[in-house]
Amino acid sequence: MRHSKPAYRMLVLTDHLIHKAYDSLYPFLVHLHQHQAGIEVEVASRANPANLPFFEELKPDRIYTTLVGRHFNQQGAQLSLSESRKRVVGLADFDLVLLRLPRPLSQPLFEMLMQQVEAQRLVNYPAGILRTGTKAFLTEIAQLCPPLQLCYSTEEILSFAKNFPIVLKPLHEAGGRGILKIEQDEVWEGQHHQPLQAYLPELHTRAGQGYLAMKYLKRVSEGDKRIFVVNGKVVAAALRLPPPNTWMCNVAMGGNAVAAEADEDEMAMAQVLSPLLKQNGIIIYGFDTLMGDDGHRVLSEINVSCPGGLYPAELLAGKPYTLHAANEFANYITQHIAPK
Structure with missing residues (x-):
């Protein structure tokens, strides 16, 4: 049952053109809209040209949004998110801002958000995304991980590889791009491999950008x-x-x-x-x-920043995972955020 007047107004910042099929954001937001806490949800996409003043020029009072209703879905939302010009709002109008922005992440946008919105009203908090969303952060919780080490030179890489076969993950790449395996004096990149000695000049060039080296698991x-x-x-x-x-x-x-x-x-x-x-x-x-x-x-x-796969997991398991996630997030909102 919905409140006649919403208790909370929530703004969601995303980029709908990068959403994959069965993106979890849509059912998640519908469940939030239907939650008894009374949450009115509006979505602004950085792919909407009308939102250029907000996302690129950093104007906090020029946001064009689409209102989430019970029929909000990925297919139907494409046009409205691309062309929405009916609801112009500002950051100050909302009790909560939810970030669902894929990489590349905009540090100027993050800084503007942190200046304009109280920390507890920003989820996830931009400074926290930048700090904990890196491969390097795993070194702070190394007890949960396989043996690992940050490497910025071929010397560090080769020293670590003396202990066991290793995987090298570039610090500034995602989606499996640029990952290498070093095993028994061979370097593997995808299904292609070559002698380590022959690859050393290329490794030397890449190493300066940094790798997270991790023991290869059998x-x-x-x-x-x-x-x-x-x-x-x-x-x-x-x-x-x-x-x-x-x-x-x-x-x-x-x-x-x-x-x-x-x-x-x-x-x-x-x-x-x-x-x-x-x-x-x-x-x-x-x-x-x-x-x-x-x-x-x-x-x-x-x-x-954008953990994906929740709705596909729901379809695989036949369990209401997006509903569970929305209920827990609504619990967080009611426990930690006071309506304005």
Whole structure:
């Protein structure tokens, strides 16, 4: 049952043209709209040319939005998000701003948001996204991860690779791009490999940008599991399986997903991660795990800017994951944010 007058007004900032099929944002926002807490949800897309003054010129009172209703869906929202000019609003009109912006992230936009909106009314908090959304942040929670090290030179890389086969993840790339494996004096990039000695000049060129070096795990074929967390609660999980005969476990590179549950080790990880991330203003996040060589899952990645896959996980499992996530987020709103 909806309130006759909404108790909260929430603005969602996104880029709808980058949304993948079955994007989780749409059902999540519909559930929030229908929640008994009385949350009116408006969405502004940076892909709408009318929003150029806000997203690019940083004018906080020039935002064109689309109002979320019970029929708000990905297909129907495309036109309205692209051309919305009926509702012009400002940041000050809202009780809460939810960021759902994919990379590249705009630091000037983040700085403007932090100047204009109180910290507790920004989810996830921009400074927290920039700090905890990097591969380097994993070194602060290394106890949850495979052996790892930040490397900025070939010397550091080769020294770390003396211990075991390693994977190198570029600090400033995503989606599996630029990942290398070094094993037995061979360098693998995708399914192609060459002698390490021959690759050293290229490695020297790339190393200056920084790599997160991580022990290569032999049981990678058992999949990369994504765990979804909202307001400190695990709300869903999905297991992404790599293509056959590959050493990489990244759905962006192929493979398929199956229904899954968070295991005891992953629930314990969430209990460690959630308070630490909440200190940085991170309320909605996902984290990925791989099977360690000892049969226990270990942390491989955290996504705090745009954790995807919740609705596809719901379809796989036949469980209302987006509803669970919306309920937990509504709990966060009512517990921590006072209506203006």
